Amino acid sequence: MYSIGEVSNMFQLTVPTLRYYDQQGLFPNLKRSESGVRSFCQNDLESIRVIEYLKKAGMSLKDIRTFIDWCHEGDGTLVDRQNMFLDKLAVVQAEIAELNRVQDLLKFKAWYYTQAVAENTEARIKHIQPQDMPEEIRKAYENSHAELQCPKVSPR
Numbered sequence: 518m519y520s521i522g523e524v525s526n527m528f529q530l531t532v533p534t535l536r537y538y539d540q541q542g543l544f545p546n547l548k549r550s551e552s553g554v555r556s557f558c559q560n561d562l563e564s565i566r567v568i569e570y571l572k573k574a575g576m577s578l579k580d581i582r583t584f585i586d587w588c589h590e591g592d593g594t595l596v597d598r599q600n601m602f603l604d605k606l607a608v609v610q611a612e613i614a615e616l617n618r619v620q621d622l623l624k625f626k627a628w629y630y631t632q633a634v635a636e637n638t639e640a641r642i643k644h645i646q647p648q649d650m651p652e653e654i655r656k657a658y659e660n661s662h663a664e665l666q667c668p669k670v671s672p673r
Contacts, residue, residue, distance in 0.1 A: 518548070518556040528565055535565075542582055543568055545589060574609050622661035628654045 525532050539547060539555065544564060548556045557565075564585075571581050584601060587594035628651075633639045647655045 518558055519562070521555050521557070524557045524562065524565065527562070528569065530565070530569075538565075538568065538578075541578055543578070543585055545585065571605075574605055575612075576605060618661050618663070621657035624657040625654055625661055628657075 519527070521532050521535050524530070525535060535555075538544060544557075544561055547561055548558065550556065568581055571584070572578075576584075580601070584598060587598050587601075629642055632642045636642065647658055650658060
């Protein structure tokens with residue numbers, strides 16, 4: 518069993534945060550002494566780990582509470598839980614793909630300016646074509662520009 522202070526240190530969460538999670542019903546099986554002191558077991562630690570990852574995935578505490586409630590309701594909520602995670606997985610995968618495009622743009626721009634600084638001018642590099650870039654940089658350039666949809670402007 519672990520004290521709230523020990524758990525706070527393990528997860529780099531404040532004691533008030535852990536108390537808030539408890540008040541929100543995120544630890545339905547948390548043990549308390551007669552004087553109300555919380556004691557966390559290994560299952561509670563796993564719950565905190567899941568809660569923190571779900572928060573990082575963008576889930577609200579309300580949705581996390583719903584998930585925890587569904588877990589306690591049993592097998593009748595398996596499809597609900599599955600759908601919750603499939604939906605969140607799709608969102609996270611889209612966010613990762615977008616961040617990969619951002620990373621590739623940064624990689625391309627860092628290479629571009631490294632070349633310009635080395636030559637002390639952008640004169641040559643600003644006209645470089647993708648086929649003339651190193652393969653890794655070309656791939657980064659192409660990925661960062663793949664989703665770019667410029668609106669078509671009709672001539673006046």
